[in-house]
Amino acid sequence: MTSLIITQILNGLTIGLIFALVAIGLTIVMGLMEVVNFAHGSFYMFGGYITFFVFSAVGSFWLGLVVAPVACAILGLGLYYAIIRPLRKRHPLEPLVALVGVAMICRQLIRNIWGAEPKLLPIPFGRVQVSLAGAEFTYPIYFFVVMGVGVAALLALYLLFRKSDVGIRCLAAIQDRDTAMSMGVNVDRIGSLMLVIVMGVAGLAGGLVGPIFSVYPTMGLELIGLLFVIAIVGGLGSIGGAVIAGVTIAMTKSISSIFVSGNISDILAYCVLLAILLIRPRGIMGLATVME
């Protein structure tokens, strides 16, 4: 029992970090450009499929993991110029409608190319013997690798937002767009840059989960609602908040799944989110004032 619980905690941590990585992108884009990027999940899916494609063509999963974020970043730039930029002066829900259209098209595109069946990527590395808190069990090494990459990516984002000019200006614009612009900050340009970065991150996350969940055409759409909640519960533009929210939700799901069926554990996860939203109506790190 102890080993099962510890396993589920480790699983929850791994998945939670992935959730956080993708959700941060959503909050940045939402905070900075007031765009509810429904196509965000599609880029997560693209990441998974590009990794799979590189793996099946060249045989290297790791190369795929490098190609996926780069390709997604480029696609992100395309999305910016095709949809987001032309609609940037509209009511925030209008780009949302267009982006739903994009997400629908992306899913079908993937289905037409690779079919509807899930594509499984083999888990690299084997399992390792773990002895923790008196429990002995084996755990896939790859999950630790995912945690490591996830933490590294989060750290990189943290440094970007706290130590670089462009990151600090981005946070400033999220908190007060008009004032940031008055300080000479070109918010549109930072927005396009940030979109490229977070799309790359989403692609990386999609590639990372490939061996864990396999890749399939609805993997993005399935997750987008949950990610959206995590993003806002965490607080717009807050990396720490997204991590807390992402890990909380993933933990709730994975630990409760020991005791109850999958559906009920999902219900519990949403109840936790509901509780957070009602106790802290502006998110865990509630500093944001945009989109009220």
Place this chain on the structure above:
Amino acid sequence: MSDYLLQLEDVHTYIGMAHILRGLSLALRPGEAVALLGRNGEGKTPTIKTIMSLLPPRRGTVLFQGENIAGAPTHQVASKGICVVPKGRHIFPALTVMEHLRVPVVNKKYRREDMLKQVFAIFPELAERKNQPARSLSGGQQQMLVIARALMTKPRLLLLDEPMEGLAPVAVKRVIESMKAVKEEGITVFFASASCERALAVAGRVYIIEKGRIVYEGSSPELMAAPEVQQKYLGVRE
């Protein structure tokens, strides 16, 4: 090229359907300190926002150094040498003092280190609190911070929207000192205020705005000597 730094000519600005600025004209010479006086709701903040292009005018011209900037993107207006201290301060609550000073885009001609040195010379209290979150500062210190933030762009024209509002008397004194210091640096100062007395401590010249139009223009001594004008446009309405 005219000898004015900034010139607003017959400016009409709308907020939604509401016609807010109705043919406003004013002009600033390089190096002056000018106050825009008026009661609340007469159009002081929209004037500032119109100059910054946060509220682009529907008609009229805004000439800055002879170039029409009406409707230009706000960040471009800022890069041409206008910066603003918005009403209600508008700090970025999650950023530290030092991070605040990294937000403004510094003109390529200057080095940020030099600008920081200059700004900290005017506001030594900020240098001591570099790594403190801005939301933990007192109201007066926050006001210093937003003025410092605006100065980081090395503007030729500094706009301040009600810089003394809601501050303790000590802090007001400090704001007035710093505005004078800014003027000493050769930066043109244009600020909105509801309080005549405090404004005259800094400004050499004043405009009075009512219902989106300039209704009075004069030097500070002239306005000081005209209590009936003060009462008519700025006093408590009967």
Place this chain on the structure above:
Amino acid sequence: MSLSPRFRLLLGAAILVLVLLPLLGQPYLIYLLTMSLIFGIFAMAYDLLYGFTGLVSFGHSVFYGLPAYAMGMVAVTVFKYPNPLVMIAAAMLTGLVLGCLIGFVCTFARGIYMALVTFAFAQIIELLVLHDPWGITQGENGIMGLRAAPLSLGGLTVDLFSGVGLYYLVLGLIIASYLVIRALVNSPLGDVFKGIKQNEERLLSLGYNPRPYKVAAFGLSGMFAGLAGAMAVFLNNSIVPSMVDWAVGAEILLITIMGGAGTLIGPIAAAFLIIFAESYAASYLGGGNWVYVMGGLYIAVVMFLPGGIFRTRYLKKAFV
């Protein structure tokens, strides 16, 4: 909102066409028209909440699907009393009560956070319906074979399971709903709704507490959405979990924005556009490729018709 004589004429002509169309005698056309009208009612319900009161809900599937399940409880799973009037009343009441309840809870939060609370509710309810812990929703199978008796209204009898009968009933209901909702938004209550949309702070300073009004907007919107759900049950003769799928709520949001929020007629027009486009694209393009058409349609409408279908230049001219 006032309608110009020209626009009234246009509307009258549209209704006349809708009345005459069944004469063509094509059952599939009738089916699509009925579905469009049902989504039209649903979209108006959404417009009341979003377009007029400014409240965004990401969980409107709940108000469409759960009333349907309430009908299922009345007719099949619990009370076994398939009286159509009772079923419709149960659906509308469920929508109203549910709207007030969810409205009460979610209006603790504001803006996008409020929208997320509605989304969390929708997820929880969808999962509950699928999981069926109390044995009333019949899980993934849904509830089939609702044999409601014909609806009798003052000598007029409508067989709810004949296509044309139901079609005329729904046509009547959408006109009635339109008139009721229009009267509502033009009433003093509607002024408060619009006040909430425009400037909530100002309402507060005028001494209004906006929350009860927000709850009322949710309740009323839920009630009309429930009516739409009830009609969909008669049309499809089944209650399936996909009715509470949050994608339904998302679709109605898209339809409302595409049509032009706050115009009532616009969302109805968009409902027709979406239902017909979806069905024809699906029958001409196999293998799910119709999704390209729908995705493209969403993108194109937003790109080329800012503010929605109803705010295009030509319609605007006819409208004012």
